Amino acid sequence: MKTKILTLLRNSQDYISGQELCDAMGVSRTAIWKVMNQLKEEGYEIVAVQNKGYKLVSYPDVLSASEIGSRLKGKWTGSEIHFFQETGSTNNDAKKMAEEGCKNGTLIVANRQLAGRGRRGRTWESPADNSVYMTLVLRPAFPPAKASMLTLVMALSATKALEEITGLLVKIKWPNDIIINNKKICGILTEMNAEPDFIHYVVIGMGTNVNISSFPEELSDKASSLKLETGRTVNRTQVIAKVMEYFEEVYESFLQTLDLTLLMAEYNSHLANKDARVKVLDPKEEFEGIARGINEFGELIVEKENGEVTLVFAGEVSVRGIYGYL
């Protein structure tokens, strides 16, 4: 009920009368009044004027299942929403819920992670109150070999969302990092559970530095936050809602061809490594070249000095820019 009332308040330009709310919810005025008090306690500023009704004047940067639910606009993302003030890792929660049968589109969000993870088990620092840690559960019908492209689908969605929110240029460091002004803002971790020919579920986790005010010196030239780059506080729920909104759109394009044919040009226009020297850390041999962009399978096209062109698979290598990028 709280989610629905919050949605009605948020979507109304003017006051909503208590009677309207009672009718919409099918509950008593007292019940409405109780929810209003709960919302005020959570930090929402709600003005109540006699004969006019209620109006939401301002809202805090709090995360809660109701707050997130009231702002998601998608058709299927957030089909279930689970919010934790504190958890180990939202990807781990997502995997557990997926094992237990949660729906496609289930979204897990935390205010803090105690054991946040990056790729290959690396640590992801996850302080409270100033970041977004979220994981989306998918149950796709396509074969496991296609799943590696989902990291790129999410990266493009996040890029579009963050550009809209910040008004800044947002770039992608292939395959899974989002950067602004050459500094890392956001990382994506895709994990999959599958039989050789059948995906049980995919979880796509994303950690975003939103309102972090400062970084330790050794990180400050590599990492940043939306607040540091824009000079203003950014509402975290807006980040979640916008990323999900774009994800639905971008994912639909992906599903049309089951590859990145329709998304490749836009992805490449955001590619930080484009036409830059990169070092490919292949297990067999390390080599350098110029990154020319991704192909329709999400592989990075790297041109060596001798003109030879190599396709780098999301999986078999790491790429480290030599000039500029991490």
Add this chain to the structure above:
Amino acid sequence: MKTKILTLLRNSQDYISGQELCDAMGVSRTAIWKVMNQLKEEGYEIVAVQNKGYKLVSYPDVLSASEIGSRLKGKWTGSEIHFFQETGSTNNDAKKMAEEGCKNGTLIVANRQLAGRGRRGRTWESPADNSVYMTLVLRPAFPPAKASMLTLVMALSATKALEEITGLLVKIKWPNDIIINNKKICGILTEMNAEPDFIHYVVIGMGTNVNISSFPEELSDKASSLKLETGRTVNRTQVIAKVMEYFEEVYESFLQTLDLTLLMAEYNSHLANKDARVKVLDPKEEFEGIARGINEFGELIVEKENGEVTLVFAGEVSVRGIYGYL
């Protein structure tokens, strides 16, 4: 200690003196005597003769961690052994243990499964006392795209093990079933947890009908057991130990090339579908053809009537033989 004493007893042709056992284990005679009593209670027939020592005369078809541990001969399979009289599904147990960090080569065995699973969530009937339900945990360094071949690696290992044990011709129904005299004896279920470019773990589960004496009528022309086909009771621990022994050998060949180049010929010599008509249940279109064998990537080579050759990936289709096989 029980496992080690059992191993010593099993590997000795003659009596082993109590003193020898004390020295080998570094414990007192009383401790040895206690273990002997435990073993007798579990059904092992152990003869104790004064001035000679102990001798294992016969052993029952009981499953236990000690029994399995004392018979495994491999270098790394069974690095940890977990045995359950009853469990939901050994693949689920394996996944859980893998999440918690269990070793490469961990082996989970159950006497009964309450929620045994086949491919794509199908049920796998798992009665007590007459079958083997086992799952092996791998933590390979190769990329996720290679993992689909592990089903074939296990299928070939199981085929070789069951031929040695039964003396019968054992065939493979591509990709994951083992059959004797056209009837299913054993199924394999591989599951993987991975990032796009990095395998966290693979679990390979195998259910084998060992001493089942009869099947319901509707299944009796499709399924069978080692006992029904050989006319004698087969020791279940022997099945586990032999499959693991061959798995280490076959897997080593796989690792040399990271494909089935070295195993293809042997796999094809066991392929039940070889040169048989098959129906390929492709999501796009169903088609029929003659199966010619697998290629080095484990794909089934199917020749259509018009001479066109199609490669069927383990994942994207199901194959159903039209004449003879399920």
